[in-house]
Amino acid sequence: MSDHRPPLRCPVCSEPLLWESQASKTIRCALNHTFDQAKQGYWNLLLPQRKRSKSPGDNQAMVDARHQFLSLGHYQPIVNAIQNTLTNLYSHLDTPSLIDLGCGEGYYTRQIYQAMPSDSKPVTCIGLDISKPAILHASKLDKQITWLVATGADIPVMASSIDIATLIFARLLPEPTAKILKPGGYFLVVWPGPDHLRELRELIYTEVRDSDLNPDAQLSDLFEPIQCDRLGFRFTLNDEHDINHLLMMTPHGQRLHATARSRLLSQSQLTLQADIRLSLYRKR
Numbered sequence: 044m045s046d047h048r049p050p051l052r053c054p055v056c057s058e059p060l061l062w063e064s065q066a067s068k069t070i071r072c073a074l075n076h077t078f079d080q081a082k083q084g085y086w087n088l089l090l091p092q093r094k095r096s097k098s099p100g101d102n103q104a105m106v107d108a109r110h111q112f113l114s115l116g117h118y119q120p121i122v123n124a125i126q127n128t129l130t131n132l133y134s135h136l137d138t139p140s141l142i143d144l145g146c147g148e149g150y151y152t153r154q155i156y157q158a159m160p161s162d163s164k165p166v167t168c169i170g171l172d173i174s175k176p177a178i179l180h181a182s183k184l185d186k187q188i189t190w191l192v193a194t195g196a197d198i199p200v201m202a203s204s205i206d207i208a209t210l211i212f213a214r215l216l217p218e219p220t221a222k223i224l225k226p227g228g229y230f231l232v233v234w235p236g237p238d239h240l241r242e243l244r245e246l247i248y249t250e251v252r253d254s255d256l257n258p259d260a261q262l263s264d265l266f267e268p269i270q271c272d273r274l275g276f277r278f279t280l281n282d283e284h285d286i287n288h289l290l291m292m293t294p295h296g297q298r299l300h301a302t303a304r305s306r307l308l309s310q311s312q313l314t315l316q317a318d319i320r321l322s323l324y325r326k327r
């Protein structure tokens with residue numbers, strides 16, 4: 044649990060979900076829909092009818108690969124850039140509440156939570172992902188953050204209750220995100236620019252297409268753009284294990300056939316370009 048009870052909403056009927064007592068491991072709405080906390084500490088608020096497959100989201104192998112890759116620290120500059128942006132926002136907020144959407148195994152969420160201004164203020168920090176293996180992993184590594192298995196398409200959080208949402212390399216769902224943010228709430232979207240991992244894509248595909256992921260157009264009805272920062276850096280993978288972890292956590296690696304995979308893994312070193320965009324929006 045974070046220091047503050049998060050404003051959760053029943054995924055069945057949308058009434059507030061309340062704790063039965065201070066240390067309760069069950070939450071319940073006024074219509075008596077109940078949800079039990081998993082023994083690792085997370086809450087599963089994903090209704091079976093919301094699942095498009097038996098195990099939606101990233102599978103165990105992708106979660107493990109992402110954790111191994113992120114643990115190498117190559118993406119620390121991204122964490123630093125996120126922290127810089129968020130620190131500026133905290134100074135405007137009394138008791139900041141934050142949700143990290145599509146949080147995966149929680150690498151960024153944990154570091155965001157650590158840097159939230161909690162000295163004298165209660166803070167709410169929620170990590171949400173549709174993947175149970177990802178949230179299970181996250182909840183083993185941190186007991187302070189509220190970890191939710193849930194869909195970003197119908198976020199089980201009360202309307203207009205959150206100050207800041209972050210979305211880091213995950214799919215944009217503008218309407219549900221706007222719904223849970225307070226009026227004037229902030230939305231930080233971290234996304235890959237056109238040159239992100241270009242060398243890797245050149246080794247995989249015969250023709251490398253520029254991605255057209257810019258979130259501005261999709262968000263313009265509901266959010267006002269405030270700033271967009273670019274972050275570029277290079278990093279080197281030094282062996283086949285590290286190259287494989289990066290491959291396994293990206294859609295490129297998932298699509299790779301065996302000959303291309305072994306060609307890539309036979310490289311003794313691979314230096315790659317990271318090209319990241321951090322776009323900050325404010326709810327209209």
Ligand SMILES: C[S@@+](CC[C@H](N)C(=O)[O-])C[C@H]1O[C@@H](n2cnc3c(N)ncnc32)[C@H](O)[C@@H]1O
Nearest residue numbers: 100101145146147172173174194195211212213
């Ligand atoms: C590329 S990963 C990024 C994970 C994490 N933000 C990071 O950068 O380490 C995308 C994540 O989105 C999750 N995801 C996919 N569809 C989702 C949905 N509808 N709602 C919530 N999470 C979803 C996946 O399970 C996966 O963990």
Ligand SMILES: [Zn+2]
Nearest residue numbers: 053056072076
């Ligand atoms: Zn209910």
